[in-house]
Amino acid sequence: MNSVPAPVSPGAKINLLDFDREALQAFFGEIGEKPFRAVQVIQWIHQRGVSDFAAMTDLSKPLRARLQETCEVRPPEIAYQQASKDGTRKWLLQVDPRNRIETVFIPEEGRGTLCISSQVGCALNCSFCSTAQQGFNRNLGVAEIVGQLWAARRELGEERKITNVVLMGMGEPLLNFAHVVSAMRLMTDDFAYGLSRRRVTLSTSGIVPAIDRLREVIDVSLAISLHAPTDALRDQLVPINKKYPLRALLAACKRYAGTENRRKVTFEYVMLDSVNDTPAHAKALVRLLSGIPSKINLIPFNSYPNTPYRCSSEDVIERFSALLQQAGLITTIRKTRGSDIDAACGQLIGKVSARDPRKFRLQAVGS
Ligand code: SF4
Numbered sequence: 001m002n003s004v005p006a007p008v009s010p011g012a013k014i015n016l017l018d019f020d021r022e023a024l025q026a027f028f029g030e031i032g033e034k035p036f037r038a039v040q041v042i043q044w045i046h047q048r049g050v051s052d053f054a055a056m057t058d059l060s061k062p063l064r065a066r067l068q069e070t071c072e073v074r075p076p077e078i079a080y081q082q083a084s085k086d087g088t089r090k091w092l093l094q095v096d097p098r099n100r101i102e103t104v105f106i107p108e109e110g111r112g113t114l115c116i117s118s119q120v121g122c123a124l125n126c127s128f129c130s131t132a133q134q135g136f137n138r139n140l141g142v143a144e145i146v147g148q149l150w151a152a153r154r155e156l157g158e159e160r161k162i163t164n165v166v167l168m169g170m171g172e173p174l175l176n177f178a179h180v181v182s183a184m185r186l187m188t189d190d191f192a193y194g195l196s197r198r199r200v201t202l203s204t205s206g207i208v209p210a211i212d213r214l215r216e217v218i219d220v221s222l223a224i225s226l227h228a229p230t231d232a233l234r235d236q237l238v239p240i241n242k243k244y245p246l247r248a249l250l251a252a253c254k255r256y257a258g259t260e261n262r263r264k265v266t267f268e269y270v271m272l273d274s275v276n277d278t279p280a281h282a283k284a285l286v287r288l289l290s291g292i293p294s295k296i297n298l299i300p301f302n303s304y305p306n307t308p309y310r311c312s313s314e315d316v317i318e319r320f321s322a323l324l325q326q327a328g329l330i331t332t333i334r335k336t337r338g339s340d341i342d343a344a345c346g347q348l349i350g351k352v353s354a355r356d357p358r359k360f361r362l363q364a365v366g367s
Pocket of ligand 1: 122123124125126129130131132169170171172205225
């Protein structure tokens with residue numbers, strides 16, 4: 001996991017955004033430099049957002065020249081962006097000539113959350129998800145994952161602070177395990193972004209063995225794209241459930257929470273009209289989650305072209321939430337943000353791609 005990434009083609013510069021601290025120390029060892037130089041470089045790149053080696057003034061001149069010649073700090077380029085009146089920002093990032101991803105910043109009272117992608121497209125085929133319709137293109141590299149944070153922070157400047165990161169954009173992060181873990185190591189590294197482990201959240205559809213591996217290698221918050229309280233319904237909405245059914249998934253969540261229930265797991269539940277939103281579903285959900293330290297996040301469904309689903313009404317969502325709360329479950333309803341821009345996952349990328357279909361595939365971001 002921490003092996004030194006090689007340049008993509010002979011003669012190409014090595015992108016230092018691809019290295020977590022351990023990997024950069026190994027790289028500096030290989031080129032005959034002291035490991036503490038790697039810490040200095042990590043601080044320049046991630047804490048101060050510097051990409052020009054010449055500006056890294058506490059490095060020796062020969063080292064700066066050497067890095068300039070062989071390395072680079074290259075985040076994905078911003079291809080398009082939108083800003084909402086409510087402060088929500090959305091960026092379309094170019095990761096290679098054919099592929100773009102979305103990153104969204106959502107400001108709230110006392111916090112700023114960045115939602116980032118881990119893959120281009122997704123192979124998991126959840127029936128309510130617009131990304132699923134596009135299929136899977138490729139995994140993102142570490143530089144492309146952490147580069148979303150690097151680029152967003154540069155764009156926001158002093159204006160807004162990113163306090164939370166959620167891997168909840170395009171893709172299933174646990175199917176890009178090594179790159180995602182390295183990127184999250186940088187997010188939580190005090191020499192890089194220094195985010196609290198509670199404020200970095202990985203959202204998964206439920207790849208059970210990878211949840212156990214995650215618990216062994218890094219301590220971050222876990223969210224599960226649950227969306228249904230029974231196997232019969234979840235098999236339809238989140239087909240990976242056929243491989244890892246609810247019993248196995250919830251057992252993995254309990255293991256993740258730890259023996260003392262140290263960590264609460266967040267369960268995301270998209271509200272689909274007449275599909276998963278009845279009082280019977282709410283009661284089944286209460287039974288399902290009993291004994292697991294959990295928070296439930298109800299997500300009003302964002303419609304997109306050709307989907308058979310509709311969002312539950314506000315009343316139904318409120319009633320569903322009340323039933324969960326009466327049973328003692330901590331429940332929130334996600335607010336709709338950025339309604340004056342294409343802030344719902346996948347809207348912007350679909351629109352911009354549709355304007356220029358020869359250049360870009362139609363893509364959309366899931367949850
Ligand atoms: S909901 Fe998440 S895991 Fe499911 S298809 Fe969409 S992006 Fe993939």
